[in-house]
Amino acid sequence: MPYSAVSSAVRLVLLGVLLLSTALVSCVSTRDVSYLQGNYSAQPTSVVNQPEEYLIVPNDVLYIRVQSAQPELTKAFNLHENEMLFGQSDPGSLYVNGYVVDNTGNILVPTVGKVLVKGLTISAAQEVVQKSIANYVRNATVVLRLVSFRVTVLGEVKTPGRYTIFNDRATVLEALGLAGDLTPLGNRRNVKLIRQTKDGSQVMLLDLTRPELLSSPYYYLLPNDALYVEPVKALTQRGNSVNLGLLFSGLGTAALLYGLFR
Structure with missing residues (x-):
């Protein structure tokens, strides 16, 4: 084969690689990566979406701290006596050593016994526990928090x-913020929210680019919710273009070597 013919073949192969790469690699536009798109002004935009207060359910884990002028009487109630103030302790320790709500909706408080907290808000449960402990410790103050609020974020984050x-309250945006935000190739128009209910699993599709997200009943998360961010189509196209680019580069190199050695 003449050298000029080989060179022409190589040029055609390289041109094919360039054209395929240009056709397959799609750029992600600003419209696809911007959150809550809409017509906003310098004036605040109000969105009505009052979140429902979380009601305690079985298997929840509660952090309880009792304080009084008689610390020797409160030691039995404080499972984290040797730890620092709430929010500065190890999250795993708070979860493992917390008060677990059993299947009947009760927590077992030392000295007091079982206290029913199922179906109560966090503030209501705090009042119930404080009244129960007040029978044993005078002028006691109870701090109660939910420490089993966990969410899972997977996919293109x-x-x-x-x-x-x-x-006891968190939003979709807060959860995505914990995961470091979406990558540029995360599909903001089709985020899956998986929620466990007594009837099974529910899957909802959320569009982060729409301002209606703020008024959606699924804007606020519940414990054990999972968010999955699927990749945009451009990611698959980019992978295909890379593979085809390697293939054509190999063919071009083979054609060049064949021509030189021939």
């Missing part, structure tokens, strides 16, 4: 994983 939220 910077740091996927399971996160603990030390609150």
Whole structure:
């Protein structure tokens, strides 16, 4: 084969690689990566979406700390006596050593016995526990928090994983913020929210680019919710273009070597 013919073949192969790469690699536009798109002004935009207060259910884990002028009487109630103030302790320790709500909706408080907290808000449960302990410790103050609020974030985010939220309320945006936000190739128009209910699993599709997200009943998360961010189509196309680019580069190199050695 003449050298000029080989050179022409190589040029055609390289041109094919360039054209295929250009056709297959799609750029992700700003419209696909911007959150809560809409017509906003310098004036605040109000969105009505009052979250429902979380009601305690079985298997929840509660952190309880009792304080009084008689610390020797409160030691029995404080399972984290040797730890630092709430929020500065190890999350795993708070979870393992917390008060677990059993299947009947009760927690077992030392000296007091069983206290029913199922179906109560966090503030209501705190009042119930405080009244129960007041029969044994005078002028006691009870602090009660939910420490089993965990969410899972998977897919096209910077740091996927399971996160603990030390609150009884969290939003979709907060959970994604814990995971370091979506990558540029995360599909913001089709985020799956998987929620466990007594009837099984529910899957809801959320569009992060729409301002209606703020008024959605699924804007606020519940414990054990999972978010999955699927990749946009451009990611698959990019992978295909890389593979085809390697293939054509190999063919071009083979054609060049064949021509030189011939």
